[in-house]
Each structure stands twice: as structure tokens, then as C-alpha cells.
Amino acid sequence: MLIGIDVGGTTTDAVLIRNGEVCSTAKVSTEPGNLLNALLEALDAISKDVPPEQLKRVVFSTTVITNLIAEGKTDRVALLQIPGPGINPASYSFPDSFYLKGAMDYRGREIQPLDEAEIRKTVSLIRESGFPRAAVVSKFGQRNPSHELSVEETFRELYPDCKLELGHKVSGKLNFPRRIATTMLTSATRERYQEFVERIRKALEERNIRAPVYILKADGGTLPVEKSIELPVETIFSGPAASTIGALALTPEGQTSVVVDIGGTTTDLALILSGKPLLASKGAKLGGFLTHVRAFAVRSIAVGGDSIVRVKDSDTGTKLITVGPERVGPAYCMGGNETTPTDALKVLGLIEVGDAERANEAIKATASSLGKSETETASLIVDRVARTIADAVNEMFLEWEQEPAYRIWEVLQEKKARPENVVGVGGGAKGLIAEIAKKLDAKPVIPEYSEVGNAIGAAVARPTLTLNLHIDTEQEVYSVAEEGEIASLKAANLRNINKIRLNEAEALAAKLLRERAEKFGISEYAGEAEVVSSEVFNVVSGWYTSGRLLDVNMQIPAGLIPEWKRRVKA
Numbered sequence: 160m161l162i163g164i165d166v167g168g169t170t171t172d173a174v175l176i177r178n179g180e181v182c183s184t185a186k187v188s189t190e191p192g193n194l195l196n197a198l199l200e201a202l203d204a205i206s207k208d209v210p211p212e213q214l215k216r217v218v219f220s221t222t223v224i225t226n227l228i229a230e231g232k233t234d235r236v237a238l239l240q241i242p243g244p245g246i247n248p249a250s251y252s253f254p255d256s257f258y259l260k261g262a263m264d265y266r267g268r269e270i271q272p273l274d275e276a277e278i279r280k281t282v283s284l285i286r287e288s289g290f291p292r293a294a295v296v297s298k299f300g301q302r303n304p305s306h307e308l309s310v311e312e313t314f315r316e317l318y319p320d321c322k323l324e325l326g327h328k329v330s331g332k333l334n335f336p337r338r339i340a341t342t343m344l345t346s347a348t349r350e351r352y353q354e355f356v357e358r359i360r361k362a363l364e365e366r367n368i369r370a371p372v373y374i375l376k377a378d379g380g381t382l383p384v385e386k387s388i389e390l391p392v393e394t395i396f397s398g399p400a401a402s403t404i405g406a407l408a409l410t411p412e413g414q415t416s417v418v419v420d421i422g423g424t425t426t427d428l429a430l431i432l433s434g435k436p437l438l439a440s441k442g443a444k445l446g447g448f449l450t451h452v453r454a455f456a457v458r459s460i461a462v463g464g465d466s467i468v469r470v471k472d473s474d475t476g477t478k479l480i481t482v483g484p485e486r487v488g489p490a491y492c493m494g495g496n497e498t499t500p501t502d503a504l505k506v507l508g509l510i511e512v513g514d515a516e517r518a519n520e521a522i523k524a525t526a527s528s529l530g531k532s533e534t535e536t537a538s539l540i541v542d543r544v545a546r547t548i549a550d551a552v553n554e555m556f557l558e559w560e561q562e563p564a565y566r567i568w569e570v571l572q573e574k575k576a577r578p579e580n581v582v583g584v585g586g587g588a589k590g591l592i593a594e595i596a597k598k599l600d601a602k603p604v605i606p607e608y609s610e611v612g613n614a615i616g617a618a619v620a621r622p623t624l625t626l627n628l629h630i631d632t633e634q635e636v637y638s639v640a641e642e643g644e645i646a647s648l649k650a651a652n653l654r655n656i657n658k659i660r661l662n663e664a665e666a667l668a669a670k671l672l673r674e675r676a677e678k679f680g681i682s683e684y685a686g687e688a689e690v691v692s693s694e695v696f697n698v699v700s701g702w703y704t705s706g707r708l709l710d711v712n713m714q715i716p717a718g719l720i721p722e723w724k725r726r727v728k729a
Contacts, residue, residue, distance in 0.1 A: 160176065160213050161175070161176040161177075161214075161216045161217075161722065162202070162205055162216070162218070162370075162618060163176070163218050163614040163616070163619070164198055164205070164217075164219040164614055164617060165401045165611075165613035165614045165616070165617050166194050166197055166220065166222060167189060167398060168423065169189060170187065170189055171186070171198060171200070172186050172610075173185040173186075173187075173201035173611070174205065174611050174614040174618055175206070176615075176722075176723070178724075179722050181608050183205060184608065184611045184614070186201075187200045187204060194222065194223060195358055195359070195362075198359070199362050202217075202362075206368070211366060211370075214368055216370055216371055216618075217368065217370050217372045218372075218374070219375070219617060220374070220400065220613065220617045221374065221397060224392055224394050225396065225397075225398070227347075227348050227351060233344070233446075234292060234346070234350060235292075236255060236294050236324075236343050236346045237255050237288070237292070238253050238254070238255055238293070238294050239256075239259060239281065239285075239294065239296070239310060240259070240297075241258075241259045241260075241261050241262070241273075241297035241298065241300070243262030243270070243297075243299075251339065253343065253448075255290070257284070259273065260273065260274050263299040263306065264299065266631055267299055267302030267303030267634070267645070268634075269306075273306055273309055275313075278309070278310055279313055282310075282313050286317065291320075291321065292350075293314070293321050293323055293324070293346070294343050295307045295311065295325050296325075296326030296335075297326065297327075298335045300326050301326070301327045301330070301331035301338070301629075301638065302638065302645075303645065304325065304327040304645070307325045307327055311323060311325060324346040324349075326339070326342040329342040330342065330640065331627060331629075331638060331639065331640025331641060331642070336449065337441070337449050340449060341392065341442075341450040341452060344392050344445055344448065345391060345392050349391050352388065352394075356384055360372075360384075372384045373622070374387045375394070375400055376394055376453075376623065377393060377394070377397060377400055377452055377453065378400065378438060378453040378623050379400045379455055379616075380621065380717050381617075381622045381623075382622065382623075386679055392450065392452050393452055393453070395443060395452060396454050396455070396457060398420075398613065399420065399427040399455060399457040400454070400616070401612075401617045402584045402585065402616060403418050403431065403436050403455055404616035404617070404619070404717065405613050405614070405615045406429075406616070407436065407616070407719065408615055408616060408723055409608065409615065410604060413433055414431070414434060414579050414580060415430075415432055415580070416430075416579060416580040416604070417578040417582065417599070417601070418430070418431065418584065419548060419581055419582065419595060420585045420613065421463060421585050421591060422463045422585055423465035423489070424465065424466070424486045425459050425460060426459070426551075428548075428551060428555055429456070429457045429458075430456065430556075430559065430578075435716070435717075437455065437456045437559065438454070438456060439453075439455065439456040440456075456559060458555045460548065461484030462544055463483070463486065464490065464499060464500055464504075465488070465489055465499050465500075465501060466485070466486055466544075467498070467499065468481070468482055468498040468499055468502075468540055469482075470528040470529060478528065478529050480525075480539050482500060482543050490502050490505075490521075491518065491520070492513030492515070493513050494514075497521075498522065498524065500541065500544045500591075502517075502518040503518075503536070503538075503540035503541050504590035504591070506519055506533055506534065507534070507538065507541065507590070509589065509591075510589060519533060522536055522537050522540075541591065545591055545595045548591070549599050552595075552599060553599075579601060580596075580601055580602050580604045581595050581601045581602070581603055583604070584606075584613060585609070585610065592604070619719050620717065620719070623714065623716065623717050624675060624684075624714065625713070625714045625715075626671055626672040627641065627712050627713075628640075628667065628668040628709075628711045629710050630659065630664055630710075631698075632648065632657055632659055632698075632706040632707045632709075633698050633705050633706025635647060635648045635649060635656055636648060637667070639671055639675075641675065658707075659707065664695075665693055665713075667711075668711040669688060672685060672688050672715070673688075684715050687715050687716065687718070688715050690711065690712070690713055692711075693709070693710065693711040695707055696709075
């Protein structure tokens with residue numbers, strides 16, 4: 160049996176899957192500020208009367224990291240940058256920054272040594288300032304981490320209690336500002352996330368649940384929860400990832416769909432192109448910072464089933480309906496104090512939940528302000544919400560048309576993408592998807608179990624893993640961005656290092672990915688790995704080619720575990 164749990168801002172959903180099919184579901188309220196309670200309550204509800212030894216896999220998605228960053232509750236971090244020549248590092252606007260002299264070139268060759276006296280002075284200042292944790296990031300440190308490692312040694316001597324993150328171990332990708340942000344946020348969230356994971360472990364032990372436990376990442380893949388402590392920021396946006404994978408599991412294979420997850424506060428949008436979720440080409444934006452966190456290309460808009468409906472005067476003196484962005488509680492028909500789109504849906508008979516009398520009462524008050532009937536007013540509210548979401552979808556497509564991944568897809572498919580389906584997941588989907596689809600000239604799809612689609616997505620998502628290999632034949636070294644280590648090419652058993660071909664580099668990347676997958680306990684999926692991109696550049700010295708630079712990006716892509724039985728066909 161498999162369990163999937165999605166901890167949302169309004170509700171926490173859970174599913175139990177037996178023999179590839181959903182056999183029970185559960186939905187509980189999410190207590191603000193206490194996600195763990197909601198998660199465990201959902202777990203207890205879904206696993207009731209199930210012998211713990213029959214559970215084979217537990218997966219959850221959580222907003223822990225999202226909330227920490229959004230609410231400004233991350234831990235304070237001293238950020239040591241070694242920027243070298245180029246852009247003024249002060250323009251990056253990172254808080255609590257300190258700067259050190261020293262520099263590497265783009266191939267990892269030292270062009271300016273560190274100043275040992277400056278390092279000792281800076282570390283002493285950080286200690287005296289009371290920073291409990293620090294992050295050290297050098298430009299091109301992923302190509303040569305020796306400067307970061309030298310700073311680490313000084314910390315061990317002068318401030319051994321400081322919790323330290325090194326940029327080359329967090330992210331080995333190019334783009335210095337993104338690597339800074341990713342390292343800083345990793346440091347700022349790791350301790351609190353680890354506490355969350357430890358509490359989950361303890362709770363599972365108390366329930367005699369010994370099944371492997373996974374967490375859903377932003378790229379729609381799962382990761383053993385013990386390993387997620389190393390990469391806490393990768394669990395950001397796991398909610399939108401869960402809805403995307405849930406839609407993938409509940410709809411026909413190979414189609415192009417917009418996934419619409421309507422929650423109480425927000426609506427999340429994602430795109431599935433010919434059966435494959437679209438990834439952001441560069442990385443997620445977290446708390447205003449651009450990062451290297453691999454994530455689905457999603458859009459979140461501030462309108463949901465519980466958004467407040469208001470009537471305002473326009474510049475021309477006419478009355479206008481506005482919806483959101485505020486939410487102060489449940490819909491009026493669900494015991495709340497404000498008129499919401501949910502009340503309008505109830506009045507129109509588009510949903511089953513809620514008190515009809517209270518819904519009519521809420522809409523009647525709004526209708527009175529507009530001078531219209533309750534039915535007309537409810538229709539206007541639903542139309543406003545549907546139009547807002549449809550407009551966001553169209554804007555999203557216009558933006559994604561500029562994404563390299565999107566353009567590649569169009570070349571391969573020989574067509575311009577527009578949604579065949581508008582797939583609704585989440586509790587608020589049923590009443591609105593038809594209206595949204597009408598405005599987008601697409602087919603509305605509300606799959607079976609759509610109200611717990613996120614939990615299904617968590618339960619059936621397979622692991623993902625990426626590997627970025629960089630080879631420098633002139634220096635006879637290679638590095639794996641995700642590992643942060645530099646290794647000799649001679650140890651890779653290549654026939655002719657100076658003339659290594661792209662297919663040989665891809666074979667080495669595949670071998671290293673298999674080893675990395677084994678380390679993460681997901682070796683059974685390594686055979687699914689695919690090359691995302693590969694390229695080679697000649698290094699010219701004088702009039703002669705003196706070496707080659709090769710880059711290979713491989714991945715185990717997002718998808719579904721083989722245990723899940725798809726009920727629909729393309």
C-alpha cells in the first residue's frame with residue numbers, strides 16, 4: 160500500500176493506494192503555523208485500520224520551506240562572497256554580506272590568491288556579530304573550490320561552532336548570483352527543516368511505520384526524506400508539483416494540458432506538454448531571489464475559492480466586482496464572515512458542499528449593492544474568477560514562449576502549443592473549470608479523485624535526479640555540479656583524454672548518474688536517465704587547439720511509479 164499526503168494552506172489531503180488504485184481518501188483542515196499536526200492528522204485518518212507492515216511507501220508534499228521564506232522566518236546567515244573582478248557584488252543586494260579578495264577564472268585557475276589576514280579578520284567579525292551560521296560562495300568555485308575550502312579551515316580554527324555552507328557543495332551550476340541565493344537559503348532553512356523531519360521520523364516510529372518515507376520536490380520528483388535534509392530548498396513549491404503530477408496521473412497520456420489547482424487562497428497553474436511537465440529553464444524564484452532550484456514552470460495567482468468578493472465604484476461611477484487577493488477565512492456558506500466565489504458557486508448549484516441558505520444570504524447582500532438578482536450576481540462573480548485565471552494562462556503562455564525549453568518543444572513537435580485540456584485538481588475545481596476552459600477554447604477535464612489530486616500526485620511520483628558534468632581536457636579534470644568535487648580524468652579510464660568525444664562524455668555522465676542514484680537509494684530508476692543537453696567547445700591557445708570543454712546535463716525525469724494503474728488512454 161502507498162500513502163500520499165499533500166499539506167496545503169487551507170486543507171491537507173491524503174490518499175491510500177492499494178494495487179495501483181485509490182482505495183480511500185481523507186481531508187483535514189490545515190492549522191496555520193502547525194503543518195506537522197495537519198500532516199499527522201491526515202496520516203492517522205488515512206492509515207486507520209491499516210497494519211503498518213503493509214505500508215510500502217509514504218510520500219508527502221509540504222509548504223514548510225515555502226512558508227519559512229514567504230513569512231521571513233528563515234535563520235540569519237552571514238554571507239561571505241569571493242566575487243573576483245567584474246560586476247560590483249553590492250549590486251546583488253544580498254543581506255548581511257561580507258566580501259573577500261581572491262579570484263578564479265572560468266576554468267577554475269587561480270588568478271588572485273586569498274588574503275589570509277583578511278579572512279581571519281572577517282571570520283572574527285562574524286563571530287563577534289553573533290551570526291550562528293555562514294555561507295561561503297566564490298565565483299567559479301564549482302570549477303575550483305580551494306578558496307571556499309580555505310575559508311572553511313579558518314572557520315574551524317576561529318569559530319568552530321558556526322554552521323557553515325559552501326557554495327560548491329550546494330550548487331555547481333554557472334551563474335554566481337543564483338548560486339549565492341541558493342547557498343544562502345539552504346543555510347537559512349536547513350536547521351528548521353531538519354527539526355521538522357526529525358519530528359516526522361519520531362511520529363512515524365511511534366506509529367510503528369517503517370516504510371520508506373519520501374518528500375516531493377519542486378521538480379515533481381521524490382527524494383528520500385533523509386536525503387532531503389541535504390537539499391531543503393528543493394522542497395519549495397512541492398504543492399504545485401503535486402498538483403501537476405496528480406494531473407499527469409489522472410489524465411490521458413501524451414496530451415497537452417493546463418493544470419489548474421484552485422485552492423482557498425491561490426490558484427496554481429502548470430503546463431504539461433505532450434505528456435511531460437514543463438520545467439523552468441533556469442531555476443525557481445524564492446523570496447525575491449533567483450536560484451538554481453530545479454522546479455516546474457508554475458504560476459501562482461492570488462485568487463481562490465475563499466477570496467473576498469467586494470463591490471467597488473469604478474472611475475465612470477459604475478459598480479464593479481473585485482475578487483481577492485485577500486482571504487480571511489472560509490466561505491460564508493462554510494461558516495465564514497465574507498462573501499466568496501464558493502458562495503457564488505453554491506448559489507448556482509455548481510458545488511455540493513456548503514450551506515445553501517448562508518450562500519444565498521451572502522450573495523444577496525452583494526446583489527443588493529449591484530442592483531442585480533442573486534443569480535446574475537453569482538454568475539458575474541464566477542465569470543470574474545474564470546476570466547482572471549484564463550488571462551493568467553494566456554500571459555503564462557506568452558512568457559513561456561520565450562523559454563528555451565518551450566521553443567525546443569515547438570521545434571520537435573512542429574506545432575505551436577495551446578492547451579487541449581484544462582485539468583482541474585483540488586477541492587475548488589469542479590465549479591470553475593468549465594468556465595475557464597470555455598474562455599481558452601479547450602476541453603474541461605475534472606478527473607475522478609480530482610479533489611485529492613495533489614495527494615495522488617505525491618503518492619505516485621517517482622524519484623528524479625539530475626547530474627551536470629563538466630570536463631576540461633586541457634587540465635585533465637572533470638566535475639559534477641551536484642557533488643561539488645573535482646576529479647582527475649585519468650581515473651575515468653578514458654582512452655584518449657585530449658580527444659574525448661561527446662558520446663564518451665555522455666557515457667561518463669550516465670555512469671556517474673548511476674552512482675549518484677545508488678547513493679540516494681533510487682538506483683532502480685537510473686535506467687530511465689536521459690540526456691537533456693550536451694555541448695563541446697575547443698580551447699585555443701595561440702593558433703592551436705589545446706584542449707576541449709565538454710558539458711553534459713542528464714536527468715531521471717519526472718514521471719509516475721510503475722505501481723500506478725492509469726485508468727484513461729489517449
